[in-house]
Amino acid sequence: METSIFQYGFIIKSLLGAVFASITAGLAGTYVVSKRMVFLSGGITHASFGGIGIGYFLGINPVAGAAVFGIMSALGVEYLSVKQRIREDSAIGILWAFGMAIGIIFIYLTPGYTPNLMSYLFGSILTVSNADIIALGIMSVILILYFGIFYRTILYISFDEVFARTYSSYVNVFKYITTSLIALTIVLNIRMAGVVLVISLLTIPPNIAMLFTRVYFKIILWSILAGFVGTATGYAISYYAGIPVGATIIFTLVIIWVLVKSTTLLIMKISKKNTIFKTLKQWITIL
Amino acid sequence: MHSLSASYGANLVLQEVDLKVYENDFIGVIGPNGGGKTTLLKIILGLVKPVKGNLVFNGELLNGNSIGYLPQISTADINYPVTVTDIILSGLMIRKGIISMMSQSDKKMADSVITELGLAEMSKSMLSELSGGQIQRVFLGRAIIGNPRLLLLDEPGNFVDTTFENDFYEKLKELNNRMAILMVSHDVGTISSHIKSFACVNRRLHYHPSSEITNEDLLAYGCPIQLVTHGDVPHTVLKYHR
Numbered sequence: 350m351e352t353s354i355f356q357y358g359f360i361i362k363s364l365l366g367a368v369f370a371s372i373t374a375g376l377a378g379t380y381v382v383s384k385r386m387v388f389l390s391g392g393i394t395h396a397s398f399g400g401i402g403i404g405y406f407l408g409i410n411p412v413a414g415a416a417v418f419g420i421m422s423a424l425g426v427e428y429l430s431v432k433q434r435i436r437e438d439s440a441i442g443i444l445w446a447f448g449m450a451i452g453i454i455f456i457y458l459t460p461g462y463t464p465n466l467m468s469y470l471f472g473s474i475l476t477v478s479n480a481d482i483i484a485l486g487i488m489s490v491i492l493i494l495y496f497g498i499f500y501r502t503i504l505y506i507s508f509d510e511v512f513a514r515t516y517s518s519y520v521n522v523f524k525y526i527t528t529s530l531i532a533l534t535i536v537l538n539i540r541m542a543g544v545v546l547v548i549s550l551l552t553i554p555p556n557i558a559m560l561f562t563r564v565y566f567k568i569i570l571w572s573i574l575a576g577f578v579g580t581a582t583g584y585a586i587s588y589y590a591g592i593p594v595g596a597t598i599i600f601t602l603v604i605i606w607v608l609v610k611s612t613t614l615l616i617m618k619i620s621k622k623n624t625i626f627k628t629l630k631q632w633i634t635i636l
Numbered sequence: 637m638h639s640l641s642a643s644y645g646a647n648l649v650l651q652e653v654d655l656k657v658y659e660n661d662f663i664g665v666i667g668p669n670g671g672g673k674t675t676l677l678k679i680i681l682g683l684v685k686p687v688k689g690n691l692v693f694n695g696e697l698l699n700g701n702s703i704g705y706l707p708q709i710s711t712a713d714i715n716y717p718v719t720v721t722d723i724i725l726s727g728l729m730i731r732k733g734i735i736s737m738m739s740q741s742d743k744k745m746a747d748s749v750i751t752e753l754g755l756a757e758m759s760k761s762m763l764s765e766l767s768g769g770q771i772q773r774v775f776l777g778r779a780i781i782g783n784p785r786l787l788l789l790d791e792p793g794n795f796v797d798t799t800f801e802n803d804f805y806e807k808l809k810e811l812n813n814r815m816a817i818l819m820v821s822h823d824v825g826t827i828s829s830h831i832k833s834f835a836c837v838n839r840r841l842h843y844h845p846s847s848e849i850t851n852e853d854l855l856a857y858g859c860p861i862q863l864v865t866h867g868d869v870p871h872t873v874l875k876y877h878r
């Protein structure tokens with residue numbers, strides 16, 4: 350067993366990681382889920398794996414490579430969909446596989462030390478460095494400020510882009526900025542949740558939140574809370590059972606979703622007959 | 637609007653269009669599909685830049701501040717998690733900056749619009765929980781919350797359910813006391829007897845100061861050959877088609 354000081358530091362790091370992951374994923378995820386961009390986000394995630402491979406090959410920070418790839422592919426798809434010259438879902442599908450192919454090719458071409466592919470595909474808390482945590486922390490602050498300051502603008506553009514164009518000439522600027530921030534959020538969370546699983550970190554918490562509320566900022570808050578519970582529990586299970594952390598986080602989140610969903614369904618069903626449960630239902634609606 | 641032309645690429649959609657809108661006008665804009673009706677609205681909204689000519693509002697160049705807009709069937713996702721109140725508040729974004737907070741007085745304005753349109757009970761609902769007519773009232777609310785001087789309606793007949801249609805035009809008549817209305821439609825039948833004047837758009841625009849159009853007018857201008865007759869129930873008479 351390691352020393353207690355090491356364990357203490359490890360727990361702090363894990364907790365901070367959980368907090369920042371749930372903040373970034375909650376904010377970006379609410380946007381992604383409401384706007385039905387889940388498939389696009391999946392494409393961005395897998396495309397950024399190409400950046401990781403090239404990063405290794407060139408000997409630069411793989412996360413930086415992934416960030417460049419992620420943002421470029423996100424903006425590329427947004428641009429193509431604005432121009433309407435290509436089927437968006439096909440473009441995403443191609444990007445998705447192409448990114449993975451590039452990643453694998455370059456990782457295998459990298460001479461000498463081959464990185465642990467598993468840790469990138471399925472996430473690992475052990476490879477998360479202090480710098481990764483700090484980067485996620487900075488990203489949390491940026492996203493909180495961005496969504497806090499431009500809340501209504503972001504909400505209304507993503508709700509009805511065509512109408513937004515009648516009053517604002519900044520619609521495209523906001524779309525590109527938001528998509529880039531989402532790409533960055535995804536990339537920074539890859540270390541922890543892994544390429545294959547990071548998309549669920551964004552999509553499951555808002556779906557849990559939407560079982561309670563329809564108000565956008567409340568969905569964000571509930572997503573962050575659900576994300577934190579899922580991530581922290583996932584960390585603990587991963588640590589004690591020695592399973593990749595991405596898998597345990599997603600597993601926990603899905604269990605939470607199923608539990609909450611079945612509980613609300615049950616309450617809704619009983620509330621039709623029973624007055625006590627009716628008040629409980631109202632209470633849930635107020636939340 | 638004076639001697640205004642617009643085109644998409646080499647395609648001239650509108651040519652030397654002149655239109656004056658006065659306070660409390662209720663103008664029905666009719667014309668065939670592809671005749672440039674929607675382009676006309678887009679120019680007024682500033683979404684399409686005219687190749688030639690300009691728009692003048694109260695002696696000044698036009699800006700979006702005084703215009704309310706009810707788009708053709710909305711592209712918005714009705715399952716989007718946003719409440720009726722918040723959608724109606726978005727009508728105020730025209731005069732707000734990109735950094736916008738809604739004040740108490742903004743929310744009061746939203747509440748009064750919601751009450752006026754009979755949406756009070758569903759102010760916290762999502763669009764997916766409303767009927768077609770209610771959804772259209774929400775978008776109408778978004779268009780009028782800023783008390784615009786000019787209300788633009790693009791094919792409102794397209795997504796009104798018939799049970800609600802009469803209510804809707806009654807509501808427009810009420811609103812017409814406060815604002816000028818410009819309503820685009822390809823189907824004259826949906827343009828009710830509340831309309832005070834007509835404008836025919838088929839690349840060029842021809843203005844008819846009364847709500848009655850004679851057969852000669854129609855033949856001369858190559859507009860869609862449909863007539864509204866005003867009886868107890870307004871109805872459509874189809875005439876010779878070119």
